[in-house]
Amino acid sequence: MKKILLVGLEYSGADIEQVVIETKGLGEPEICGEHAALPLYEYDVIIINPQSYSHFLFGRATEHSASLKELGSLKKENDRYDFDTVFDDGERIKELNIAISQGAKLVWIAVEDKRESFYGKRTSYQGYLNDDVKDELEHSCKYRKRSTRLKIIKKNNFSGYFESLSQCGWGLTWQPRSKDESWLAETPEGYCLGKEIMVDGSTAWLLTPPTSPEALNVLIKCMLSGEVGITKQKKVEDKVKIKHIPSGDIISHIGRMNLLLVTATEIETRTILKYLAPLDGQEELLEGTIDNLTYRVGKFGAYNAVHFQCGMGTTGRDASTLSTYDAIHKWQPKAIVMIGIACGKDPIKQKIGDVLVSESITAYEPMRIGSKTIPRGPTSLAGQVLLNRFRNMLDWEFMTSPKTKSRMIVGEMLSGDKLIDDQEFKDELFELFPNAIGGEMEGAGVYAAAARLKLPEWIVVKAICDWGDGSKTKESQPLAAEMATSLCHAVFSKPHSFDQLLCQTETVQADVVTDLYKESSSNEILPIDKKLLTEVSAVFTGYKMHQFFEELSNSRSVYLEMMTDFEIGLSRLLAPDKKMRNRDLEEVRSSFLYAIQEFLNFSTTTFSSINNVTARFYGGVSEFQLLTTHREGFDKEDVEYLELIRRIYKRWEELHEQVRGALPDFDWC
CATH class of the missing domain: 3.40.50.1580 (Nucleoside phosphorylase domain)
Structure with a gap:
């Protein structure tokens, strides 16, 4: 047995086998009595039409529905009909979310907002029990028209309903801020007649109201036909x-x-x-x-x-x-x-x-x-x-x-x-x-x-x-x-x-490196990987790794000095004096080697041979690699930093090999 809840709508069709259709409101059961709906998770299909406060509180219109001071009139009739007393939207929202999570099908009927100052600002859109629907309609221009012309954008779950409106006519449309793939049907002007709304990972629908009992009957049949299913929302x-x-x-x-x-x-x-x-x-x-x-x-x-x-x-x-x-x-x-x-x-x-x-x-x-x-x-x-x-x-x-x-x-x-x-x-x-x-x-x-x-x-x-x-x-x-x-x-x-x-960062860095290696009297360029230099430079000039090493024990203090001098050396390598560009090739090579030496030198000692610097460098790498194999004392963030430095060391070794290959005549021994 399937149960359908109509809030603010009356079903006038024939009985449907194995289906119970109730017209009830969202008001408090102890106040509204038989006019109040059961907890919303008791229903398989829910259609909400908050055309007035009475429509969604009691499920149908009252003599006060057309009043501009409807809430005041209701309270005057019965003090317990005070809006804050008769309507607990927090509980109803919880019930609705549970119903949706259990597979209930939900349709909201688009209406014009009815606002009233009644001990604060009130809106009939509170009857939707959903902020996304409220936001959709509050930020849309709404138009009351009477027409049978419409366009079904794509075959959808409610095609039968829109076809019935093309016979009996539609009466309300709205223009959201933008059009997207959630739209189901539109007017000749391009205004919306129906769209999908995502609720907690499931699909619900916002539709133009039925304008005849026949249209409502078709809408209910669409909801029961099995054409309307639950689809999961993609994650943000x-x-x-x-x-x-x-x-x-x-x-x-x-x-x-x-x-x-x-x-x-x-x-x-x-x-x-x-x-x-x-x-x-x-x-x-x-x-x-x-x-x-x-x-x-x-x-x-x-x-x-x-x-x-x-x-x-x-x-x-x-x-x-x-x-x-x-x-x-x-x-x-x-x-x-x-x-x-x-x-x-x-x-x-x-x-x-x-x-x-x-x-x-x-x-x-x-x-x-x-x-x-x-x-x-x-x-x-x-x-x-x-x-x-x-x-x-x-x-x-x-x-x-x-x-x-x-x-x-x-x-x-x-x-x-x-x-x-x-x-x-x-x-x-x-x-x-x-x-x-x-x-x-x-x-x-x-x-x-x-x-x-x-x-x-x-x-x-x-x-x-x-x-x-x-x-x-x-x-x-x-x-x-x-x-x-x-x-x-x-x-x-x-x-x-x-x-x-x-548009300067990588391009300018690459140009500096290219100019650095150019021979003034020929087109020879040293085959150094400029992309590699840029990659390494981006890390060291943008994020100083020695800030991490400052917190490590004294046994690792050598790396603080090493990372500081790496940054200084690499800065000199990629940002040489402008006059350097006008020197001849031998002077450029000499200056380049000096920058490499600065890049390698992790102490304040002046080394007479780049070979000594190279040996000290690889000794430091070995110690570093040994250190990173014993990580029990590091937390997750520390390990990520160590892995980053390991990758940079590996890239630097590739750069160093290219330097050696680019200068075969230099005495590296």
Whole structure:
């Protein structure tokens, strides 16, 4: 026996064998009595239509359903019908999730929202018992029309239902922010009539409402026919194709990522991951940890980029200042972009979804408080190149509704640790800073970190999600995050906009090495593997391994000195004096050998023979290899570092052999 629950709908068809159909509400059983549904996991099929509060509380319309003050009228009729008393959404959500996990089939009927101020802000969308459905409809434009014209996008579980609507007509459609493969049917204008919604790994559906008893009967038959099944949702990692890699592997990409992207909230991070693509030659984004931060590596538009999420604000342990400083110090990027959501200044001149681009960032927290408040925080200009590219992004367009598109607004942005949601405080703040266009919480920290590490190219790009006036909600955060990320992606998708800023690392290093080996009077080039040099350089110049060895015992102190001198020597090898390029071949060879000697020399002693240095080097390698075979005292992170160093030693040995082969006339003995 199958049990079907209709919430807010009435079945008028013939009895169906082995099927019980109930019209019940989601209200409390002890209050609503026979009108209340059993626990939702008792049903095999659930269809929810929250057309009014009465529809989802009692399962059907009441005399109060059409009232603009429906909740007040219900409470006046019966004090126990107070909304917070009669409806326990927390318990019903738990029941619904259990039902879905047990294989129940779920359909939500799309309706227009009914909002009411009743001891707080209320919405009839609470009857959906699902935030994704609520978010889908709240951020869509809804249209009431009457038409039989529709297009079934692909043969789907509800083809019979949509065919019935093509006879009796449909009455409500909606336009989400974007169209994807989850759509089932659409109107001639391209508006949605039905789509899949994923719930805890299973598929449910959001459909345009039935406009006749016959259409409802067909919908129920579709649910019972066996055509509608449960399909598992792909994991987020599969959807955005993330590959988790060891710390040593993520470190190997240091020196190759010139663009650093920063977010501060989960919704900002989830949005930016949708726009990141795998690096050339990879099929997935790469994710790994270095010290306290998690990084994702991929392509953002036309450029290689690394992303991390900091904590909210500027002054906390995990907040933007310290986290960004660590990220810049390790990755050595050429530009940094903070992407996310912000508070707008003026709801009359601005709109939700407008993107604020920082011409400058002003730290508003430092103030002199006395008889008169005097701001004392710095105002810092954003990077000249980045600001120019955003200002000249004239062909970006993102529609927030069928008739409205997002605007890019460039100007002064305020930054501080306060989450502003008070109209009086906001008014006072913008009176002190009348030229500001909006506010956020992390930009001042990003600037401070970039300035301390002498990185001039930084910018903050955030879209308006609220007005900081006491009515703050999370409703518009996904839309705002999407707008800001879309603009940034468009800017960095232009392949030549940042040629001089973001396309230098590997190319320039290779050119330096090539020039180093060129003979001024001939075309001879020493056959040294430039890619190998770049690979080794990226690790040592980007991440100093001696920080690890500082914590080891005295018996391993030799490696601290070795790694320090390796870094110095390799720096000299890949960044020689410019005058060296004009010397003749013999002088170049001589200088090259000196750099190799510096590369090998792990003590302060001056060695008279490179052979002695080589012997000491291989002695150190042997001791190192012996040390790494006894790892009982190391934890997992230590072992990863040791394995990384082992791989670097192996690569260095290959480089050393190439040097010996390239200089056969040199007395190596």
